[in-house]
Amino acid sequence: MTIGAELDGxxxxxxxxxxxxxxxxxxxxxxxxxxxxxRVTLRMPFRPELTQQHGYFHAGGxxxxxxxxxxxxxxxMFGPADEVLTVEFKLNLxxxxxxxxxxxxxxxxxxxxxxxxxxxxxxxxxxxTRRHVATGMQTLIxxxxxxxxxx
Amino acid sequence: MTIGAELDGxxxxxxxxxxxxxxxxxxxxxxxxxxxxxRVTLRMPFRPELTQQHGYFHAGGxxxxxxxxxxxxxxxMFGPADEVLTVEFKLNLxxxxxxxxxxxxxxxxxxxxxxxxxxxxxxxxxxxTRRHVATGMQTLIxxxxxxxxxx
Amino acid sequence: MTIGAELDGxxxxxxxxxxxxxxxxxxxxxxxxxxxxxRVTLRMPFRPELTQQHGYFHAGGxxxxxxxxxxxxxxxMFGPADEVLTVEFKLNLxxxxxxxxxxxxxxxxxxxxxxxxxxxxxxxxxxxTRRHVATGMQTLIxxxxxxxxxx
Amino acid sequence: MTIGAELDGxxxxxxxxxxxxxxxxxxxxxxxxxxxxxRVTLRMPFRPELTQQHGYFHAGGxxxxxxxxxxxxxxxMFGPADEVLTVEFKLNLxxxxxxxxxxxxxxxxxxxxxxxxxxxxxxxxxxxTRRHVATGMQTLIxxxxxxxxxx
Numbered sequence: 001m002t003i004g005a006e007l008d009g010x011x012x013x014x015x016x017x018x019x020x021x022x023x024x025x026x027x028x029x030x031x032x033x034x035x036x037x038x039r040v041t042l043r044m045p046f047r048p049e050l051t052q053q054h055g056y057f058h059a060g061g062x063x064x065x066x067x068x069x070x071x072x073x074x075x076x077m078f079g080p081a082d083e084v085l086t087v088e089f090k091l092n093l094x095x096x097x098x099x100x101x102x103x104x105x106x107x108x109x110x111x112x113x114x115x116x117x118x119x120x121x122x123x124x125x126x127x128x129t130r131r132h133v134a135t136g137m138q139t140l141i142x143x144x145x146x147x148x149x150x151x
Numbered sequence: 152m153t154i155g156a157e158l159d160g161x162x163x164x165x166x167x168x169x170x171x172x173x174x175x176x177x178x179x180x181x182x183x184x185x186x187x188x189x190r191v192t193l194r195m196p197f198r199p200e201l202t203q204q205h206g207y208f209h210a211g212g213x214x215x216x217x218x219x220x221x222x223x224x225x226x227x228m229f230g231p232a233d234e235v236l237t238v239e240f241k242l243n244l245x246x247x248x249x250x251x252x253x254x255x256x257x258x259x260x261x262x263x264x265x266x267x268x269x270x271x272x273x274x275x276x277x278x279x280t281r282r283h284v285a286t287g288m289q290t291l292i293x294x295x296x297x298x299x300x301x302x
Numbered sequence: 303m304t305i306g307a308e309l310d311g312x313x314x315x316x317x318x319x320x321x322x323x324x325x326x327x328x329x330x331x332x333x334x335x336x337x338x339x340x341r342v343t344l345r346m347p348f349r350p351e352l353t354q355q356h357g358y359f360h361a362g363g364x365x366x367x368x369x370x371x372x373x374x375x376x377x378x379m380f381g382p383a384d385e386v387l388t389v390e391f392k393l394n395l396x397x398x399x400x401x402x403x404x405x406x407x408x409x410x411x412x413x414x415x416x417x418x419x420x421x422x423x424x425x426x427x428x429x430x431t432r433r434h435v436a437t438g439m440q441t442l443i444x445x446x447x448x449x450x451x452x453x
Numbered sequence: 454m455t456i457g458a459e460l461d462g463x464x465x466x467x468x469x470x471x472x473x474x475x476x477x478x479x480x481x482x483x484x485x486x487x488x489x490x491x492r493v494t495l496r497m498p499f500r501p502e503l504t505q506q507h508g509y510f511h512a513g514g515x516x517x518x519x520x521x522x523x524x525x526x527x528x529x530m531f532g533p534a535d536e537v538l539t540v541e542f543k544l545n546l547x548x549x550x551x552x553x554x555x556x557x558x559x560x561x562x563x564x565x566x567x568x569x570x571x572x573x574x575x576x577x578x579x580x581x582t583r584r585h586v587a588t589g590m591q592t593l594i595x596x597x598x599x600x601x602x603x604x
Contacts, residue, residue, distance in 0.1 A: 024209035064211020090241035362517020392543035
């Protein structure tokens with residue numbers, strides 16, 4: 001499977017359905033910006049409810065969308081009944097998290113039967129300007145489905 | 152300074168004031184549970200607005216309170232006008248994040264003039280039962296104040 | 303199993319045997335200092351062949367013994383035919399790596415059927431003085447044995 | 454400065470000189486394969502002295518060359534008297550570390566006055582075949598020189 005290739009409709013529907021069940025994503029105002037095979041981008045518009053003490057986006061929000069983007073990037077490559085869990089992630093916060101919105105992209109670097117590794121990147125977007133605000137890495141584990149639950 | 156020792160009142164007030172300005176902490180319903188020198192615990196009660204797709208706490212919330220707990224643990228050891236930024240953090244999610252609330256403790260392992268390293272731990276708490284749900288490590292940078300701003 | 307408890311003789315022999323097959327450990331002059339259930343300490347005496355450009359221990363040696371200590375700490379908790387692989391590790395280098403020797407301790411924080419998480423710590427030891435030079439975290443994966451190979 | 458651009462001769466000489474003083478690099482048989490602005494590749498041919506228990510390259514060697522490659526990538530972007538230290542790094546080991554040699558590339562993602570972040574990648578190389586064996590991230594700190602020591 002080519003990373004970034006167009007997603008099968010059933011897989012895309014499954015990701016959108018799972019995303020819609022994440023209470024935190026709705027609470028933070030996050031939406032899916034792009035869905036591709038092994039690559040997912042989430043978008044979170046700025047709101048005062050998302051800030052740290054200096055009025056920028058809080059690193060907790062940055063990491064929430066980075067983690068979700070990576071998890072769904074992995075999920076696009078799994079079987080129809082499989083689930084995904086984050087094993088661990090690491091994030092370097094390299095620029096102030098400012099902008100009209102943040103966009104987080106998770107991209108599968110190494111798919112695997114048990115473990116999958118993703119690159120995580122977050123940008124602060126203001127109009128046509130994009131600034132790289134965080135970069136990281138994530139390890140996911142595939143939880144095999146029963147084979148019927150996805151039917 | 153002994154890690155966990157009682158905090159000077161002015162420093163405690165400064166941490167509480169900064170915490171109160173973090174829009175995300177209020178939006179997630181987080182409060183300060185314990186403030187000590189180089190050790191801070193935050194508490195986040197369960198709400199459906201904090202969940203991932205299976206109804207547990209979302210890792211984004213887990214990492215938000217872990218990151219804030221560590222940042223404030225570091226801040227307690229800085230000068231009165233200094234600020235703190237997270238350079239990077241890494242979190243291993245070791246058990247399902249379930250419970251009446253999550254409690255995140257940041258604890259300074261290595262204070263430094265420029266960089267400070269914290270241990271991060273998060274527990275799921277249900278009544279008297281505490282389960283270790285995440286453990287991690289964080290690097291903070293001290294942003295020296297002007298010497299007047301804290302006065 | 304209690305972390306640090308005395309190891310069964312057969313498991314200890316298995317760890318020593320595996321360690322003896324690691325060409326790099328011999329090449330770096332590393333020996334086993336302590337073997338317990340879920341806790342292993344390795345020791346690496348100072349030699350000019352282990353230095354970075356300022357004459358301290360090179361971080362590569364520090365991470366080599368930290369990684370091996372953690373891997374063997376995990377292996378002590380697996381079945382007799384299982385193998386262990388490092389999934390990932392992260393190390394913060396918190397003080398100059400100086401001393402007559404370095405000692406690295408890997409300690410299991412979260413044992414698991416598939417994944418095991420270890421805390422990694424490295425000290426610079428000079429006589430009775432121990433200085434904490436690195437701290438980190440490691441994720442291991444158990445590779446199940448055939449059930450006969452350990453017989 | 455463009456990442457990967459040709460290096461000024463004086464900076465290249467400084468990196469080679471520092472590298473030559475790293476006892477561990479000689480002991481592991483590592484050489485500099487490529488030097489560019491903000492991008493350095495090191496090469497380590499296979500030897501039994503570099504193995505783990507299954508005869509592959511030990512993760513300690515993998516991380517030693519990854520760390521050095523990143524450190525020197527950062528150093529190429531600093532002033533002539535500055536020094537570099539690794540603050541922390543994280544490495545995911547994504548395929549067995551096999552091959553005639555390992556090649557590690559460190560590439561600056563975010564240069565900074567105090568902190569610099571590098572991407573780390575390691576390949577196992579056998580003839581014309583390259584396999585990605587590790588990927589990671591590293592935080593470096595610039596230690597400002599006195600301004601005379603590099604003269």
